[in-house]
Amino acid sequence: MGEVKLLGTRHSPYLHRVIWALKLKGIPYEFIEQDLDNKSPLLLQSNPVHKKIPVLIHGGNPIAESVIILEYIEEKWPQNPLLPSDPYEKAVARFWVKFADEKGLSISKVLQSSGEEQEKARKESLEMLEIIEEHAPGLGQKKFFGGDKIGMVDLTLGRLAHWMGVTEEVTGVKIMEAGKFPRLEAWMKNFKEDPVIKENLPEFKDTLAVMKRHRETLLASK
Amino acid sequence: MAEEVLLFGAWASPYSHRVEMALKLKGVEYKYVEEDLANKSPSLLKYNPIHKKVPVLVHNGNPIVESQVILEYINETWPGYPLLPKDPYERAIARFWAKFIDDKCLLAIFKASWGEEKEREKAAEEVPEFLNHLENELKEKRFFGGESIGMVDIVANFISFWVGAFEEAFGSELLTREKFPKLTNWTHQFVNNTVVKESLPPRDKLVAYLRNRFGGRNVSK
Numbered sequence: 001m002g003e004v005k006l007l008g009t010r011h012s013p014y015l016h017r018v019i020w021a022l023k024l025k026g027i028p029y030e031f032i033e034q035d036l037d038n039k040s041p042l043l044l045q046s047n048p049v050h051k052k053i054p055v056l057i058h059g060g061n062p063i064a065e066s067v068i069i070l071e072y073i074e075e076k077w078p079q080n081p082l083l084p085s086d087p088y089e090k091a092v093a094r095f096w097v098k099f100a101d102e103k104g105l106s107i108s109k110v111l112q113s114s115g116e117e118q119e120k121a122r123k124e125s126l127e128m129l130e131i132i133e134e135h136a137p138g139l140g141q142k143k144f145f146g147g148d149k150i151g152m153v154d155l156t157l158g159r160l161a162h163w164m165g166v167t168e169e170v171t172g173v174k175i176m177e178a179g180k181f182p183r184l185e186a187w188m189k190n191f192k193e194d195p196v197i198k199e200n201l202p203e204f205k206d207t208l209a210v211m212k213r214h215r216e217t218l219l220a221s222k
Numbered sequence: 223m224a225e226e227v228l229l230f231g232a233w234a235s236p237y238s239h240r241v242e243m244a245l246k247l248k249g250v251e252y253k254y255v256e257e258d259l260a261n262k263s264p265s266l267l268k269y270n271p272i273h274k275k276v277p278v279l280v281h282n283g284n285p286i287v288e289s290q291v292i293l294e295y296i297n298e299t300w301p302g303y304p305l306l307p308k309d310p311y312e313r314a315i316a317r318f319w320a321k322f323i324d325d326k327c328l329l330a331i332f333k334a335s336w337g338e339e340k341e342r343e344k345a346a347e348e349v350p351e352f353l354n355h356l357e358n359e360l361k362e363k364r365f366f367g368g369e370s371i372g373m374v375d376i377v378a379n380f381i382s383f384w385v386g387a388f389e390e391a392f393g394s395e396l397l398t399r400e401k402f403p404k405l406t407n408w409t410h411q412f413v414n415n416t417v418v419k420e421s422l423p424p425r426d427k428l429v430a431y432l433r434n435r436f437g438g439r440n441v442s443k
Contacts, residue, residue, distance in 0.1 A: 058311070065317075068317045068321065069314075072310055072313075075313065087295055087298040088286070091294070094291045095286075095287060095288055095291050098288055
């Protein structure tokens with residue numbers, strides 16, 4: 001079928017969505033680490049529009065945007081499905097994937113800003129958590145959003161399981177108060193304990209160091 | 223049980239029209255419910271409690287929201303006219319452009335038309351860059367979908383019709399033939415398609431609506 005290459009930076013939550021999908025489906029791939037301050041010709045060629053990671057290259061064909069890569073992986077390698085087969089349930093899953101993908105950006109903003117801007121991002125992040133806690137179907141009743149097995153919604157929300165904690169520690173800003181989101185907390189525990197996820201998360205202290213530097217650089221340039 | 227398809231929409235919304243176009247292309251019978259967005263119906267709030275927006279498709283009582291999610295659902299549920307290619311790689315490319323149009327193009331066009339001063343300048347620079355990517359993607363194709371209209375064309379409906387209405391309403395210049403010959407040609411092909419024509423709002427009404435709703439915020443010639 002052609003070899004699979006994955007371009008990314010080690011501590012990116014978006015990269016990890018793709019890593020998890022590949023690992024859950026048992027697809028071998030070659031990881032090619034990227035330096036975003038000095039973008040490689042391969043990256044620029046593979047994602048000329050956004051010049052961002054992750055990019056999946058399958059048999060020479062590049063695909064960019066993590067959620068689109070997940071849909072591609074799902075269609076190309078149907079084993080261990082990440083989406084329900086029923087069109088309506090699939091639509092519900094896609095709604096939550098979109099929601100998690102878009103609203104999750106607020107958590108990045110908390111890391112990347114300070115003062116009023118940061119407070120606004122914190123409130124938006126909180127709102128996202130509240131909506132998920134209240135509305136996400138199956139949360140609290142099933143192990144994962146995908147049911148008994150991890151699915152695309154779980155992968156898209158994966159940033160909560162690691163990167164949100166890193167953000168809170170780097171910035172000193174609390175986003176998720178303990179005890180306030182029982183269903184989400186239960187999900188986070190299940191997600192982090194899943195063997196595939198556990199084995200494919202960077203070290204907390206390493207992500208912490210990287211994100212700390214990232215924040216310092218960003219704020220210094222403003 | 224007879225099939226029931228409801229579409230909650232708003233006549234001026236390009237997102238709502240995307241869904242109408244898709245349903246018509248597939249030959250699906252549906253009942254259209256016009257929403258007054260200043261006075262949202264209890265049904266809308268029930269079916270879309272999180273975003274409270276149109277469009278909402280309700281199929282046999284099941285609500286689906288977010289226009290691109292709805293388009294994928296329509297494509298998978300009703301056979302016949304394909305909105306996406308069969309090949310997974312080509313589908314990924316189509317989805318990439320659909321996402322690009324919504325996340326980047328439309329956002330920049332809105333900001334360039336009525337954003338805050340600082341935002342507007344930056345967006346005004348981005349719009350031609352983004353349109354250029356689309357111009358290049360069209361290549362020699364009649365539509366983004368190839369010989370026939372596909373999901374990318376449908377998602378780009380805003381560019382084919384609403385942008386023109388914006389330009390007329392606010393005296394701005396976003397899509398010129400000189401800079402974007404292929405995209406301009408595509409616009410004509412698209413709006414003249416029989417099915418698309420049926421779904422579009424009346425141009426004058428749209429221009430007046432835009433002037434009325436957003437005119438105050440735009441401080442230009």
